Amino acid sequence: MTDAERxxxxxxxxxxxxxxxxxxxxxxxxxxxERLGVTLRPHLKTAKSVEVARQQIPGETGPVTVSTLKEAExxxxxxxxxxxxxxxxxxxxxxxVQAIRAAGCDLAVVLDSExxxxxxxxxxxxxxxxxxxxxxxDSDGCRSGLDPSDPRIxxxxxxxxxxxxLRGVMTxxxxxxxxLGEEAxxxxxxxxxxxAVTAAEALRRAGLACPVVSVGSTPTAHAACDLTGVTEVxxxxxxxxxxxxxxxxxxxxxxxxxxxxxxxxGHQTHKGWALVDAGWMxxxxxxxxxxxxxxxxxxxxxxxEGRPLxxxxxxxxxxxxxxxxxxxxxxxxxxxxxxxTRLRILPNHACATGAQHDAYAVIPAEPGQGLMxxxxxxxx
Amino acid sequence: MTDAERxxxxxxxxxxxxxxxxxxxxxxxxxxxERLGVTLRPHLKTAKSVEVARQQIPGETGPVTVSTLKEAExxxxxxxxxxxxxxxxxxxxxxxVQAIRAAGCDLAVVLDSExxxxxxxxxxxxxxxxxxxxxxxDSDGCRSGLDPSDPRIxxxxxxxxxxxxLRGVMTxxxxxxxxLGEEAxxxxxxxxxxxAVTAAEALRRAGLACPVVSVGSTPTAHAACDLTGVTEVxxxxxxxxxxxxxxxxxxxxxxxxxxxxxxxxGHQTHKGWALVDAGWMxxxxxxxxxxxxxxxxxxxxxxxEGRPLxxxxxxxxxxxxxxxxxxxxxxxxxxxxxxxTRLRILPNHACATGAQHDAYAVIPAEPGQGLMxxxxxxxx
Numbered sequence: 001m002t003d004a005e006r007x008x009x010x011x012x013x014x015x016x017x018x019x020x021x022x023x024x025x026x027x028x029x030x031x032x033x034e035r036l037g038v039t040l041r042p043h044l045k046t047a048k049s050v051e052v053a054r055q056q057i058p059g060e061t062g063p064v065t066v067s068t069l070k071e072a073e074x075x076x077x078x079x080x081x082x083x084x085x086x087x088x089x090x091x092x093x094x095x096x097v098q099a100i101r102a103a104g105c106d107l108a109v110v111l112d113s114e115x116x117x118x119x120x121x122x123x124x125x126x127x128x129x130x131x132x133x134x135x136x137x138d139s140d141g142c143r144s145g146l147d148p149s150d151p152r153i154x155x156x157x158x159x160x161x162x163x164x165x166l167r168g169v170m171t172x173x174x175x176x177x178x179x180l181g182e183e184a185x186x187x188x189x190x191x192x193x194x195x196a197v198t199a200a201e202a203l204r205r206a207g208l209a210c211p212v213v214s215v216g217s218t219p220t221a222h223a224a225c226d227l228t229g230v231t232e233v234x235x236x237x238x239x240x241x242x243x244x245x246x247x248x249x250x251x252x253x254x255x256x257x258x259x260x261x262x263x264x265x266g267h268q269t270h271k272g273w274a275l276v277d278a279g280w281m282x283x284x285x286x287x288x289x290x291x292x293x294x295x296x297x298x299x300x301x302x303x304x305e306g307r308p309l310x311x312x313x314x315x316x317x318x319x320x321x322x323x324x325x326x327x328x329x330x331x332x333x334x335x336x337x338x339x340x341t342r343l344r345i346l347p348n349h350a351c352a353t354g355a356q357h358d359a360y361a362v363i364p365a366e367p368g369q370g371l372m373x374x375x376x377x378x379x380x
Numbered sequence: 381m382t383d384a385e386r387x388x389x390x391x392x393x394x395x396x397x398x399x400x401x402x403x404x405x406x407x408x409x410x411x412x413x414e415r416l417g418v419t420l421r422p423h424l425k426t427a428k429s430v431e432v433a434r435q436q437i438p439g440e441t442g443p444v445t446v447s448t449l450k451e452a453e454x455x456x457x458x459x460x461x462x463x464x465x466x467x468x469x470x471x472x473x474x475x476x477v478q479a480i481r482a483a484g485c486d487l488a489v490v491l492d493s494e495x496x497x498x499x500x501x502x503x504x505x506x507x508x509x510x511x512x513x514x515x516x517x518d519s520d521g522c523r524s525g526l527d528p529s530d531p532r533i534x535x536x537x538x539x540x541x542x543x544x545x546l547r548g549v550m551t552x553x554x555x556x557x558x559x560l561g562e563e564a565x566x567x568x569x570x571x572x573x574x575x576a577v578t579a580a581e582a583l584r585r586a587g588l589a590c591p592v593v594s595v596g597s598t599p600t601a602h603a604a605c606d607l608t609g610v611t612e613v614x615x616x617x618x619x620x621x622x623x624x625x626x627x628x629x630x631x632x633x634x635x636x637x638x639x640x641x642x643x644x645x646g647h648q649t650h651k652g653w654a655l656v657d658a659g660w661m662x663x664x665x666x667x668x669x670x671x672x673x674x675x676x677x678x679x680x681x682x683x684x685e686g687r688p689l690x691x692x693x694x695x696x697x698x699x700x701x702x703x704x705x706x707x708x709x710x711x712x713x714x715x716x717x718x719x720x721t722r723l724r725i726l727p728n729h730a731c732a733t734g735a736q737h738d739a740y741a742v743i744p745a746e747p748g749q750g751l752m753x754x755x756x757x758x759x760x
Binding site for chain 2: 011012013014045067068069087088089090091092093096111112113115116119138143144174263264265266267268275277280281282284285286287318319320321323338339340351352355356357358378379380
């Protein structure tokens with residue numbers, strides 16, 4: 001029995017992971033980081049899977065990045081010992097942070113305000129157990145963080161360092177997802193580096209130690225030419241890749257390791273539609289390619305082997321219905337896709353599509369052993 | 381301790397359900413269906429909760445609608461005895477359908493092609509256990525189903541009736557979500573009714589019994605003035621309502637029973653932003669109000685009591701970050717929202733936002749008993 005035949009036995013929709021592609025993606029960024037001489041701190045929010053994390057961090061103890069305390073708790077319980085929680089901390093979350101640290105995991109937090117720093121300092125003092133913190137720097141104006149020239153970086157640095165809690169600075173140029181092509185991506189990478197290094201140098205000029213200078217996103221990690229002054233790079237979606245990443249040139253469609261297995265449930269032949277049982281519940285409502293040159297709808301349609309199928313897309317989606325069609329302007333009739341046909345849909349955004357599922361059906365890199373079932377977790 | 385104080389003790393983000401509003405919403409549609417003299421067959425895909433379903437179907441045995449076989453299995457196990465699986469059936473799903481039926485639940489399927497009818501007839505014959513089917517009718521050109529004048533309705537009807545499996549016809553005018561105002565919605569309701577009744581009459585003229593004539597969506601259920609010939613109405617989101625429904629005039633913002641509890645995690649004061657810990661992972665990526673006159677971003681911001689807060693919206697969202705801001709053109713500064721402030725976000729689309737969570741924190745209709753924890757399920 002082939003793996004494709006095994007996929008035909010699964011209930012649909014289902015999340016499929018091509019382990020061979022994932023391993024290639026992991027090896028590619030690992031090699032790149034080695035060449036650039038920086039540590040990779042993979043962001044585990046994309047896969048939310050202990051099995052995937054083990055392949056991303058062969059030592060199994062870290063370093064890693066997370067986006068929720070639930071992720072921190074799960075990965076700490078799985079043996080990870082070095083975690084950065086990369087979403088601004090709030091006072092109400094400090095007790096959970098301290099519990100994770102007390103269990104032997106070096107969990108650090110990020111912040112960009114005096115109020116947050118005060119709460120971290122107060123909690124550390126009250127318990128006698130330090131909570132190390134990084135100051136978040138804004139490198140693209142898209143989200144949180146202080147401008148690299150903001151004098152509050154020094155104020156915060158002094159307060160944290162005075163309590164022995166200053167670990168460094170971090171930034172994330174999320175806007176790089178909207179860049180296109182090697183040159184634009186490299187410019188974003190340089191911008192991230194400049195912002196983080198500028199802030200670190202300002203702290204050092206003020207007499208404060210700034211051991212960690214952390215930057216990253218998948219596009220900038222793959223585009224950076226020079227990371228002088230940077231100590232670590234964070235990236236998440238590199239592990240699976242997706243159509244948004246392919247659309248900006250960070251990967252090829254053939255690198256995308258994640259897909260949603262679906263079944264044809266009907267047709268509107270006069271409209272050129274096949275209906276499938278993967279709607280937005282299985283694919284996510286993410287329309288990240290809508291702003292790109294090539295709008296992939298709710299995903300790119302592949303055959304059961306994972307090969308793109310005559311450039312069909314999921315043109316529309318309801319909760320449990322997807323409409324497979326040709327692109328606008330392409331008037332060729334649909335290929336023959338009888339009811340019951342299995343297809344695989346490549347996702348716009350791997351983080352969002354993965355989150356709609358509780359497990360991966362894994363096509364193993366070493367064939368002949370059958371599909372593997374790897375759980376995903378979620379929640380906060 | 382008040383319920384608002386109890387909400388301040390929860391980890392965020394979290395899904396909050398206002399039971400009093402939900403009960404009002406349920407009572408409103410129940411009363412309407414009673415006046416119109418038709419049976420309500422609630423669509424349980426919105427809440428995916430046995431506790432919510434018990435309030436929607438006081439008898440606890442049905443009738444109900446589902447969008448996945450997982451829903452059918454969970455609700456059948458909870459005692460529901462009359463279920464319509466309203467997504468086109470495929471041969472690969474018939475074994476699960478038969479297992480649910482064998483356990484004593486009258487589960488019916490829908491189809492719109494000869495291939496599907498043949499597989500249902502063959503499976504019924506092979507097992508000696510009937511699988512009743514409804515023919516799906518297309519009333520708005522948006523998804524699946526046969527045109528009400530399509531002669532294949534008779535062909536399918538004859539094949540199914542010959543095997544003793546024809547239960548009736550069903551349609552869903554999903555396009556009604558794009559209508560605006562009472563008159564447009566009533567026109568959609570009339571269109572749904574006309575499509576279903578036309579198809580039923582065609583079957584009857586061909587000498588076939590068509591006991592069930594099933595229509596519905598929340599907008600049409602609330603707008604229909606006359607349902608002559610219709611035997612049952614399906615509706616899902618009426619139980620919670622959401623901003624899309626408020627935007628087309630089916631409910632008021634004050635009727636929305638679902639919200640996402642979140643915490644302020646930072647500010648970009650010069651931009652008029654507050655950052656919160658509810659991104660698209662907690663809110664869903666659904667942007668259903670983007671096409672409406674009043675674009676609500678990723679949701680409308682309320683205070684901890686659930687009252688809209690100075691017309692703020694979640695203007696942008698990353699995976700675990702939301703950006704709270706004023707609407708475009710509104711230049712007033714943000715209200716004072718210190719780090720740690722709890723807010724509640726009303727969702728664009730209750731089905732999508734609910735699906736991002738594993739449980740409801742329920743504010744009980746009868747105060748003084750503390751919050752209740754109702755689980756949600758998911759998967760297929």
